[in-house]
Amino acid sequence: MPVLAGAEPFTHSGSGRIGVLLCHGFTGTPQSLRPWGEYLAAREFTVRCPLLPGHGTTWQECNRTGWPDWYACVRDELLALLDSCDSVFVFGMSMGGxxxxxxxxxxxxxxxxxxxxxxxxxxLRWDAKLLPVLSKVLPSVAAIGNDIAKPGVTELAYRRTPVRAAASLARLWRIVRTDLPKVTQPLLLFRSAVDHVVxxxxxxLIRSGVRSExxxxxxxxxxxHVATLDQDAPLIFQRSVEFAQEQVGSR
Structure with missing residues (x-):
């Protein structure tokens, strides 16, 4: 199925010392992370930002995929980075996180x-508990994309939220929450003071669940919500580069 213009995945081969995997969000595309990726690439990071299965085409196509498909995609990209870079980091926004x-x-x-x-x-949405049932009878609901404070900026995301895919995301949430104590890596967490999605x-839950020192x-x-396209994006980009460089330097 044709990919929407601007939704294409992107890669950059840097010096090979530091690699970064960028993971975009649910119903979104690499477009929401491209400025971040370009910032990293300009500093000679090796960057991979895949387009998740079922994304960047139609919401109906997204309903034909689920979290194992999305995870397999980013997992394959991570393995490629581990083969080619000395130190590898994973950056994600929303479901990408x-x-x-x-x-x-x-x-x-x-x-x-x-x-x-x-x-x-x-x-905390009350209707989330109904997702297993709704996914069998309701194809889509209102969109969640494009939550941006900065005037004139638009996220390339679906205009409807695919319910069956959303039910699969909820299953992934439960798995990730259960295994949060397995996360011990250094962790830099950005949170918007006003977020209409998350x-x-x-x-x-993440702060209390992980075991990162x-x-x-x-x-x-x-x-x-889409802070990587919003007014604090420069802060995110700068702090993430400093974080990666500091962690590699402290190794």
Missing amino acids: TLALRLAEEFGEQIRGVVLVNPSVTT EPVNAA WLTEVVLENSF
């Missing part, structure tokens, strides 16, 4: 550090 945490749970010390931007591991409880939370005061 969920996938990043799952990778950290599986690969342990092979991942040098994790950067999360408004990651999700649960939701509630603050998500960051709290190095954990820093940064509150983004000027951005909504």
Whole structure:
């Protein structure tokens, strides 16, 4: 199926010393992370940002996929980075943060550090409990994308939320929450003060659940959910590079 213009995956081969896997969010595309990837590439990081299966095409296509498909995609990209780079980091936004945490749970010390931007591991929405039932009778609901405070900026995301795929994401959340104590890598966590998609409880669950000795939370005061395209994006980009360089230097 044709990929939407602007939704294409991207890669950059840097010096090989530091590699970064970028994971985009649910119903989103690499477009939301491209400025971050370009910032990293300009500093000679090796970067991979795949387009997750079922994304960047139609929401109907997304309903034909589930979290094992999305995870297999980012896992393959991580393995490629581990083969080519001295130190590898995983950065993720929203569901991309969920996938990043799952990778950290599986690969342990092979991942040098994790950067999360408004990651999700649960939701307080009352209708989420009905997802297993709704997914059998309701194809889609209102969109969740494009939550951005900065005027004139648009996220390339689906105009409807695929319910069957959302039910699969909820299953991934439960798995990731259960295994959070397996996350021991240094962790840099960005959280928007105002987020209309992911509630603050998500960051709290992650902070209390992981066993990372190095954990820093940064509150983004000027951005909504898609913070990598929002007003605090320069801060995210700069701090993530400093984090990776510091962790490699302290190794």
